[in-house]
Amino acid sequence: MPFDRAASLLGPSGPFARGLDGYEDRQGQVAMASAVERALAEDRILLCEAGTGTGKTLAYLVPAILSGRKVVVSTATKALEDQIYTKDLPLVAEHLRLDPRAALVKGLGNYLCLRRFSELRTSPGAGAGIAGRSLPLIEAWAQETEMGDVAELAHLAEGDPLWREVASSSETRLGASCEYFERCFVTRMKRDSEAARLLVVNHHLFFADLALKMAGARRGFAGAGALPPYDAVIFDEAHQLEDIATGFFGVRVSRARVDSMLRDADRAFIASGLADRILGRGEGTAITAVVRESADALFDRLASLGGAAGGGDRGEARSPLARDAWSGELLDAYHRLDDHLEALAAYASANAISEAVQLVGNRAAQLRDDAARIVDPATNQVTWVEVRGRAVSFGASPVDLGDMLREHVFERIGAVVLTSATLTTGGSAGAGFRFLRSRMGLDEDVSVPVDELEVPSPFDYPTAALLYTPRDLPEATDAAFVERAADRAAELIGITGGGAFLLCTSIRAMNALAAALRVRLGRAAAVARADGGAPGRQAPLLVQGDAPKGALLRRFRAERHAVLVATMSFWEGVDVPGEALRLVIIEKLPFAVPTDPVVAARCTAIEQGGGNPFIAYSVPQAAITLKQGFGRLIRARTDRGIVAILDRRIRTRGYGRVLLDSLPDARRTDRIEDVRAFWAARAADAEAERGGAPART
Template sequence: MNTIDKFTNTVIDIMRVTILDAQGNEVLFLGKIDEDGIISLIEVGARGDENSVPAIFPHMMKGDVVIHNHPSGGLKPSSPDLNVASMLGNDGIGFYIIDNDVEKVYVVVEPIILKDRELLDDLTNILEPDGPLSKLDVNYEYRESQSRLLNDITYALNHDCVLAAEAGTGVGKSFAYLIPAIKWAEVNKDRIVISTGTINLQQQLVEKDIPLAKKILGSNLKTVLVKGRGNYLCHKRLYSALEDDSLFRDEDHQLNQIKEWTKVTKTGSLSDLTFMPERDIWNSINSDAETCTGIKCSHFNKCFSMKARKEASTAGIIVVNHHLLFADLAMRLDGAGFEGSAVLPPFYKIIFDEAHNIEDSATSFFSERYNKYSLIKYLNRLLGKKMGKRYGSLVKLDKYIDEAAKLSDVVPIIDEIKDKADTLDQLCLDFTGGSSLHIEGEPKDSLIFGILNPALNLQKSILSLTSELATALKSVDEEFHDLDAYIETARLKSRLESYATFFEKFRSYIDYNDEIFWVDKSKTSKGDFFVNYSITPIDISKLMNKAVFEPYSSVICTSATLTVNNNFKFWKNRVGLQYVVEDRFIERVYDSPFEYHKRVFLGVPTDIPLPNENGYLEYLQDYIKKIVTITNGSALILFTSYMLLKEVYDSLKLFFEGLGVTVYRQGDDDRSRLLNSFKTDISSVLFATESFWEGVDSPGETLKVVIITKLPFRVPTDPIIKARMDRCKQRNGNPFMELSIPDAVTRLKQGFGRLMRRKSDWGMVFILDSRCVKKQYGPIFLNSLPQCRFVADNGNSTLEYSELFFEEGEHFE
């Protein structure tokens, strides 16, 4: 094809002059297409030699074109050309090859030509009593609130709005957003990301809801569940591990089993393995950004992680978890831009399900962290030792390194770093007594001795190592820079430098007013204690606005628990929605269709001592006995601390077993197995805390009573909570009313929501904390719950009412 068919004369002249100035070597150009499909604007991206050019594509958008010349005159694409073209093409970016005279062009991939978007029509007819959904689902029941939600989501997609939608349990929010999302992605060729907080919801969407929604719409739109790269096997790391362990491995070793599995698996995903490998083994062979050499890897064409990314790049709907989405958004903020690929392919609209969790997810991801085991992991990848045998990237690179920079120079520094990491942890644990600590104020001698000075010593040793690594890498001839060992060593050096930078910042904590510097203790599976050192933003609202609400045209946030006392203010301000232009923001509450006023008894014994008063524990234990005796099990007992859980469990276990009630406790088994056991055993009780306040779905006979032992206030000594409360005080706010109460209300609503999962469900909720009726703030909690058959009376009367309700409830079935 002649270049005049694809480029303007001006662009052709610019490319000719540029190639001539580059002495005929390869040049990479970035082109913009005009309305006639002709490249009318061009800029130089990179210059190379006669054989190659750096593949750099900053801030390119769908519809742009990458062009480079072949000095040989032949326009046939090489294998690297095809790999790059495939990657760009999946993002809608074209890829052309030209000759040095810019007379001929070979179009490897055409760019996607952007078109005007098509607005969605009213889709609520799909949910009508005699609509398509009712014909496919015999159990379908029309819900007016679901229809309203679907209509508002359609409006938000059409008009580039941000929608905050609190949809009560049973509204059917999944179909309310899937139907317009699938339709929009299909007619506009716009990719939409659906982000959830739990694996259970992801599986429900991918395996059940999305296929049904596509069937209703008659859609063939591709939808993909995207997992983090750590879920996929890396061929290169597997073969490296097999080689390192070859002398000491039995035939039935898990590595050998995984090697055989690679011959049959299509995905290379951990979830497809027929057994669960040991964590350390999987972590030594899974895909990892630090060791990935991308298109230069000899296994690139069969890379499982890359295959998954390619699958995602051709999908209209991508389902992810919140953490993976924020990993993608962080890369985009750091320079990847919002138009090309980062962790995910480019997308244009976001739907957050379980949106009440996005502040915690964003806070976690935008935090910086260090612990000694993550450091040791990277040191061992550089240079490790197992049964007397050295392994790691430096071992493989050693023969290419100049004699003046050999392994013998690095070994003592690595040993020194490991010793100093141990010393830092030990002194820190001695200083903190093993408790979490928010580091603030002028540094005292104890802080200097316990953390700051040993952190400085560790930082210096890390910098000594990176200096040696820089010398070693510099001594390697340029022709070997494409070696896996070279690339991996360079990346590990960069990772180690980031730890040195972390400690520099951590020691300068007093200069950073908008971040929380803190430490806390953790324990390995073997029972060894270590310290996590963290730097966390005090407020992520501006980050959220910059990463989510500004760059994306439509953002839908839905959950059953976004309001406090029927007001979005707390959640809205925490996640940055106060910065969204008012006429672009919509907030709505969609009430649950469940008959809480008939089918749920809510009881509060008013004579129970307050949690900090004498007699509370004894009353609590006795009252739980009486409740479970009425229901004969079918009980979920939620605690705010594991210490209280253990105390009550130890006291009541034998009593319950005497009633013929099976007793389960969080931590005694894997979470999913524990929940499955609880669901299948009707006469059982589950003692749980933390994560079990949400994500437990046990409809029917399995669950008839939820017992909430305390209002779920977070521990005020938690460093992040403490720092945010201190900041609130500094601006003359009331941290208890502005932070503690709204957060506890949200968690209470989640715990309460465990009971009613289906319209036919019924049962009881007990709040064994009289603060919700005795304290001035109590009504905020109660008013945030659905209207139930509420009784707040002395313990005996409350139990009598509950027993009458339970007898009546037997006829609800």
């Protein structure tokens, strides 16, 4: 049967073309919509790379709504989740006259827990310190919110620690026995999701749900999970699936998790009359004090083991935790914490005069079980310790997720779409979808038919962009690299007049380049003032971490000539179309940190299987990340700009060809003179368009 219902609605004679100003008929979008429609109708797996500008969101939303099936749309971020629900779905409803019957479903940590909120307000010291500043904001909002979603709390600082004390979670939720159950925001969300035909979620929630259902099935509790049953799933930004799933099919015990449980325990004991309401003292709180002391001793000992790890944001803070590390003082510290958690669980169970107290016992028991799984890990698991300042955690992560994904996602669901602007890699080492298939468990004899579709971007990259890859900089490992890279970055910023992202591969590199660049930009502005030529206004230098991500992006867009120095969180999922972003500088090739325990274990597994881990894993993964970084530049047909990769290895090493072949077909050069000429020509064209000069011939 032809699969053209969605295509006819999105095509040149469809409702969008007739009713939406500026709507463009895109052949790639129509092709993708037909492929998605077939996958949903025939229970097929579709791997679809849809280049930037394809319009992939509508290409999967329209067939999903038309399918009549219960479809989960899973995205990489809550921001994209919100965009789909508040922008794209209303567009479909308005122009196609289709009722999406959609529900926006976020992880429990996004919703206010009325019980925890009440316990916090009545606990000793509720109005002091951080709580004294943030609690009034939450109190005022709680009186008027209908959804209880923290995204509505615009005046609460991003990452405010008080939110963790009042947010819902799988560990703190009581269910139907809670006195707030009928008013609960999570209850409402779950009822909405059961009634909806289209669920908009993110990958974290999807895999949290899958992990809960798998654990429930092992214990004989069918139906346990965060999401209701569904018929199909569409993964947008599917290149992130392995990394996100790894977190949910491993186990982590952190100092923050233990501290949160103990604070909730003290509040539950007070609220239940098991501890003095004024002084906060009682038998239970005495036990929590002992648990806190033994936990601190264990985490301090673990910190000394992992303290040599770096402080980057690509896993550099993790170091291996071998099974034989659990001996001597470390093993003694673990046993003390285990004994005290057992005592807390026993006390809470024996005095369970409220559901909140019983929940303390459950959480203490779960912490014991999780820690034991790390100390004595299962096969296909690698254990590690992570240290970021006082934040310390230890955990176990799966090495290979392929079998699990094949069995519990692809073969169980059947109709699965994986899409992103970056799923394929170039060159013979990872051609096409080969790398994705190998990581998703789709390179074996999967029982569900698999289709592949590459939809190129409609953008004219040879006209719109120049890729500059200099050969004359030091090696990325050279001590002189940072200074020379800062010199070249400043030169490039001078050519474009700012409007630049400088994307780094670690926090350490980001800070070093930001400091060096600040000196150079200040010097350039001073020289310009002294020469009496240009006004000498220094381009504003923004650095990740100086403000929340959203605030940095808003300022970057408004300034129009700013320079933003950032790490991996800005390599993807950031959309700055137009003149504000015209230069993307990539510091180094984004290889995964080889010493990270999970990366090292995966490379070892490939090597033991007879493969070359660098070629089979590291290079394809870097190619996808590099494509994401390049993709920040051209976001609309009218965008023009330069991408500079300062790591000479892309030109001098054999694997550089794979990376280059993975990138869009922009014009390429290794000469700074060509960069100047490209930008001068671009400026001339822009002036001609404004009517100020004849166009170039």
